[in-house]
Amino acid sequence: MASTSVSKKRKREAGDDAKASFVLSTQPKSQLGPVLANFPSVKPSKSTTFSCYQTGGNAKALGDADDAEFAELPTLIAGETDSVDFHSANQPTGCRYLVGVHDKKTGITTIRPAPVHTLARDVKALKSLEPIAVSVLQRLEARAALGETFGTKKAKLAIKAQERNKVDVSAMETVVDHLQESIQKSTQALPSKEEAQATADSTRLVPPYNAEATVPSEVYPLHNIIPEAEWRTLAATPFLVVGQMQRTPLLPFQRSQWINQHLHSICESSSPSKTNIKILLYISYMMFFRKFAIQSNLGKVVLEEKLASMSPVVADGLLSRFTESARSSSKPQFTSQKETLLLTHMFALCLRVDDYATDTELIARDLSQSTQSINTLFKSMGCQITKLTLTDLKRLGLPDGAAGTKRALLKVPLEFPKPRGKRRRK
Known part of the structure; x- marks a missing residue:
């Protein structure tokens, strides 16, 4: 006779099909x-037990004294065991x-x-220990170790290159004193800032100047540019006895x-200045000398043949001051510095x-040079390239329309341009 199997499953009770209900807490x-x-x-x-504290002031255990919602309050939780906080x-x-919470x-x-x-x-046992400071070298070593392990091929090559270029400081400890001593000996011979400035001023490619001049006319004395022996050979009368077309x-x-x-403006004035006429004549000699020196080989005899109207004294003066001879040759040379x-x-x-x-624009056209290069030379003489003020126009007797043209102004006290420093590369 077959035995009847007894089911061990719990029978569903009548209340199990009831739906769950949710309500909000009615507590404060x-x-x-x-x-x-x-x-x-x-x-x-x-x-392990934990306590809840309110922050934002003196920490205190929370109760039911505050009116704000508990979940919105700034709080912290703290607890501890025998070994851990x-x-x-x-x-x-x-x-x-x-x-x-289901009931x-x-x-x-x-x-x-x-x-x-x-x-x-x-960890409580580690609280009293101070953290070990990590040096820059340790950081670099740790970074290199990570790069060797996880870096790309390019990064590993860069790390190896950096290791090859690393300077062994310990190997230089024995020569530090010797290096410092040699540096001190070398720097003793270096000039001071004032001495370096004085050397630079003395080697400027400008006429002899008076740095203490109080008026522009005293900065470059006339006979420091045109020696008196050459000045006496210049004649202004021939330009005053002929007409404009013959000058x-x-x-x-x-x-x-x-x-x-x-030349036309001076000769046509009511009181022509012979000094300025002689200066213009000498400037004309210098311009012709420059043109001839650039285009052909120099030689005193050839120069005198080319400049038949120039006195031998002026020719000798220009050759002696604005040419130089090489060691292996007696032939004068017109170098860029002399120019x-x-x-x-x-x-x-x-x-x-x-x-x-x-x-300066008018002179640049006469010399077939750029205005910028001519302005640079005027600046090296202590001039400022600027437009004229109304006071300057009135002093020079120029019309108001000349205010738009920049000119080279020589002012005192004399100031030479300072050398430019090297720009830092980004």
């Missing part, structure tokens, strides 16, 4: 409630968490807001618009004729 909002805790590393035992590391914001007897689930805390832990042929360099304009020196002497004379306010 500020009353201490449940707290959600997250332990990302070490979890404490279930017997637990405390809140942070309290996440931006999310709202709810905790439900089996009534079938009601009560919902209440709850804060969330992420807890960190501190230009008397000049050795006849294509200078700057010279022709000034610069010739131009600055010429510009000093131009400033004197122009009452120390010269139109």
Whole structure:
């Protein structure tokens, strides 16, 4: 006879099909409630007790004295065991968490807001130990070790290159004193800032100047540019006894618009200045000398043949001051430095004729040079390239329309341009 099997499953009772009901907590909002805790590393035992404290002032245990909602209050959770302290590391914001408590007897689930805390832990035995300071070298070594293990092929090559270029400081400890002593001996011979400035001023490619001058006319004395022996050979009378059309042929360099304009203006004035006429004649000699020196080989005899109207004294003076001879040759050479020196002497004379306010564009066209290069030479003489003020226009007797043209102005006290420092590369 077959035995009847008895089912061990619990029969469904009548109340099991009832739906669960949820209600909000009716307790005061500020009353201490449940707290959600997250332990990302070490979890404490279930017997560990925790306390909740309010922050933002003197920490105190929370009760039901505050009116604010418990979940919104800034709080922290703290607890401890025999070896570990637990405390809140942070309290996440931006999310709202709810905790439900289900009552089996009534079938009601009560919902209440709850804060969330992420807890960190501190080992009690390690609290009294100070952290070891990490040096820059240790950081570099650790970074190199990571690069060797996980870096790309390119990163590993860079690490090896850096290791090869590393300087062994310990190997230089024995020579530190010797290096310091040699550096001190070497720096003793270096000039001071004032001495270096004086050396730079003395080697400038400009005429002899008076740094203590109080007026522009005293900066570059006339006979420091044109020696008295050469000055006596210059004659202004031939330009005053002929007409305008006959004056230009008397000049050795006849294509200078700057010279022709000034010569006509001076000779046609009621009281022509013979000094300025002689200066213009000498400037014409210098321009012709420069043109001839650049285009052909120099030689005293050849120069005198080319410049038939120039006295031998002037020819000898230009050759001696603005040429130089190589060691292996007696033939004079017109170098770039001598050309610069010739131009600055010429510009000093131009400033004197122009009452120390010269139109550099007109001179640049006469010399077939750029205005910028001519302005640079005027600046090296202590001039400022600027537009004239109304006072300057009135002093020079120029019309108001000349205010738009920049001119080289020589002012006192004399100031030479300072050398530019090297720009730092980014």
